[in-house]
Amino acid sequence: MSEKRKFGFETRMLHAGHIPDSYSGSRAVPIFQTAGYVFDSPEYAASLFELKQYGNIYTRISNPTTAVFEERIASLEGGTGALATASGQAAQLITMMTLMNPGDEFVASSHLYGGTYTQFEHTFKKLSIKVIFVDPTDIKHWEKAITPKTRLLYGETIGNPQGSVFDFEGVSALAKANSIPLVIDNTLASPYLCRPLEWGADIVLHSATKFLNGHGTSIAGVIVDSGKFDFSNYPAISSPSIPYHNLNFFETFGHYGFLMKARCETLRDTGASISPFNSFLLIQGLETLSLRMERHVSNALNVAKFLVDHPMVDWVNYPGLPDHPHYERTKKYLSKGAGSVFAFGLKTGNNSAREAGKKFIENLELFSHVANLGDCKSMVIHPASTTHQQLSDLELQRANVKPELIRLSIGLETTEDLLWDLEQAFHAISR
Numbered sequence: 001m002s003e004k005r006k007f008g009f010e011t012r013m014l015h016a017g018h019i020p021d022s023y024s025g026s027r028a029v030p031i032f033q034t035a036g037y038v039f040d041s042p043e044y045a046a047s048l049f050e051l052k053q054y055g056n057i058y059t060r061i062s063n064p065t066t067a068v069f070e071e072r073i074a075s076l077e078g079g080t081g082a083l084a085t086a087s088g089q090a091a092q093l094i095t096m097m098t099l100m101n102p103g104d105e106f107v108a109s110s111h112l113y114g115g116t117y118t119q120f121e122h123t124f125k126k127l128s129i130k131v132i133f134v135d136p137t138d139i140k141h142w143e144k145a146i147t148p149k150t151r152l153l154y155g156e157t158i159g160n161p162q163g164s165v166f167d168f169e170g171v172s173a174l175a176k177a178n179s180i181p182l183v184i185d186n187t188l189a190s191p192y193l194c195r196p197l198e199w200g201a202d203i204v205l206h207s208a209t210k211f212l213n214g215h216g217t218s219i220a221g222v223i224v225d226s227g228k229f230d231f232s233n234y235p236a237i238s239s240p241s242i243p244y245h246n247l248n249f250f251e252t253f254g255h256y257g258f259l260m261k262a263r264c265e266t267l268r269d270t271g272a273s274i275s276p277f278n279s280f281l282l283i284q285g286l287e288t289l290s291l292r293m294e295r296h297v298s299n300a301l302n303v304a305k306f307l308v309d310h311p312m313v314d315w316v317n318y319p320g321l322p323d324h325p326h327y328e329r330t331k332k333y334l335s336k337g338a339g340s341v342f343a344f345g346l347k348t349g350n351n352s353a354r355e356a357g358k359k360f361i362e363n364l365e366l367f368s369h370v371a372n373l374g375d376c377k378s379m380v381i382h383p384a385s386t387t388h389q390q391l392s393d394l395e396l397q398r399a400n401v402k403p404e405l406i407r408l409s410i411g412l413e414t415t416e417d418l419l420w421d422l423e424q425a426f427h428a429i430s431r
């Protein structure tokens, strides 16, 4: 894109990272559905394998369609570059495996997506990487959990089901004071609503399955690096890489060192790569990101207000409402809106909360009962009877998932139709 002008967010959603090629003139980004790439000469091939030149070797490592998605999301988040992955879970795994060695620790907010929590708690144990979870709402908990083995701090822009908004200024100052990076999962906000790199985060990642794709058509993830963190004394990035004949990724690639190591070692070796077709779908999604997010937010705010006033609703955890404990943070970090995923509690009277939740969902007509979010279509889930059904009431309490909790992902439908649907489902369970 032109060096002469700093283009706006919407322009970059449509153009960043792509110039139509003179060979085909294709206006849309072509899908390079190929596994390998022809090398011009043996010398050229050798220089690629030694990382002496940038170029495509094999789609497990890089691909031209995927590269457009990567550059576009890096531009939207304000980063130096990006790495796309097969899923959000893979984005987390690749980030953490690149930044840590066996025996290292990290501190994470406990207000996390369930799958992330389990990956950190159980699968990372097999890699001898230890997570310490903290209640993220008080900076003192973070301070206390940091030890000399702590390699990074981790949180989500909007944590569920509490609807907590991340304390970017407090936690990023703490990360800086300890010379460790702050890694943020920005899935629920998207770069349209919040850009964590502008608030002191060093690395941002996404489940691109959600709002970035926007249409529920692929599983994908992405990692964006600010390029600003000083990795010169950071063991996992600045120590010699044995497979690359002692290459030092930080000395060789500077502000691009983390991403090069993530791509050329961790992605290459774990194989959690995105397919070019899914990158194409993500590029389509990004083209309308701002428009969708505006509508998601306005629908979510209307639904949240409707629920607050409803006699069958006990509580609503939407950080876009003025009485949410983090409303001040919302105004600061999420000035365009608090997203469209939030939880509320059903007032169930004498009925079992688990049964009432089930019945409520059964009676919804427009809201789809789905384990996904961030789709154009509205979605609902009742954790106590689905994702968390094996937990006892006491265990649910410990996991902060109340049996009456219903989670909504508000889509782009006609607002009044969503309110109608909720009202008729409330009516059905009150009978």
Ligand SMILES: *Cc1c(COP(=O)(O)O)cnc(C)c1O
Binding pocket: 087, 088, 089, 090, 113, 115, 116, 156, 185, 187, 188, 206, 207, 208, 209, 210, 219, 220, 221
């Ligand atoms: C869905 C989700 C993930 C996991 O991403 P997948 O694409 O499902 O692997 C991680 N974090 C958040 C906040 C999510 O919503």
